[in-house]
Amino acid sequence: MSDITYRFATKDDIELVYDFALHALASSEIPVFAADVGDGIQERIMEGDVRNLIVAEDLDEEIIVGYAEVDPQESGRILIMGVFVLPEYRRKGIGKKILQMILNEICTNHEDLYVRAFTDHGVKFWQSYGFDVQFHVMEYKNP
Numbered sequence: 405m406s407d408i409t410y411r412f413a414t415k416d417d418i419e420l421v422y423d424f425a426l427h428a429l430a431s432s433e434i435p436v437f438a439a440d441v442g443d444g445i446q447e448r449i450m451e452g453d454v455r456n457l458i459v460a461e462d463l464d465e466e467i468i469v470g471y472a473e474v475d476p477q478e479s480g481r482i483l484i485m486g487v488f489v490l491p492e493y494r495r496k497g498i499g500k501k502i503l504q505m506i507l508n509e510i511c512t513n514h515e516d517l518y519v520r521a522f523t524d525h526g527v528k529f530w531q532s533y534g535f536d537v538q539f540h541v542m543e544y545k546n547p
């Protein structure tokens with residue numbers, strides 16, 4: 405596999421992040437990504453604390469292939485707002501390395517982590533790292 409580096413996003417990443425968002429938009433999970441994470445991501449990079457957003461960059465291809473964002477508002481525990489790895493880069497340990505960076509670089513006071521899991525493979529991913537399911541959201545499609 406290509407050389408992947410993990411780092412906080414910077415304001416110079418706006419174009420790379422835009423390309424990443426386009427790739428992600430093309431994937432079938434996009435309703436979740438767009439609604440909960442992708443919206444306004446560039447604005448948040450420009451205006452926010454860039455330590456809230458971690459990117460995985462393929463240095464050979466010069467593209468962002470994965471990212472995770474945490475909520476800066478929380479204290480005591482850290483909410484992961486979203487994590488996304490491009491489909492062709494999945495199951496190579498990228499998501500896990502991003503999670504390790506959150507733990508090492510953001511949870512410096514041993515804060516607990518929580519996340520809203522929207523997809524089945526998301527649930528499996530979190531569980532593989534030791535996250536427990538805390539509650540279920542039920543929906544009734546009114547005919």
Ligand SMILES: CC(C)(COP(=O)(O)OP(=O)(O)OC[C@H]1O[C@@H](n2cnc3c(N)ncnc32)[C@H](O)[C@@H]1OP(=O)(O)O)[C@@H](O)C(=O)NCCC(=O)NCCS
Nearest residue numbers: 488489494495496497499500521522523525526528529532
């Ligand atoms: C969830 C996601 C971020 C995982 O990223 P990834 O880089 O593929 O994850 P990793 O390679 O680090 O996987 C670590 C472990 O998680 C588990 N896992 C990850 N994807 C899985 C899947 N599709 N099915 C079952 N287990 C899975 C496995 O135990 C895996 O270890 P293994 O490959 O050695 O078996 C990625 O699939 C993704 O972006 N999905 C779309 C967006 C999404 O669902 N985000 C989560 C929303 S809450």
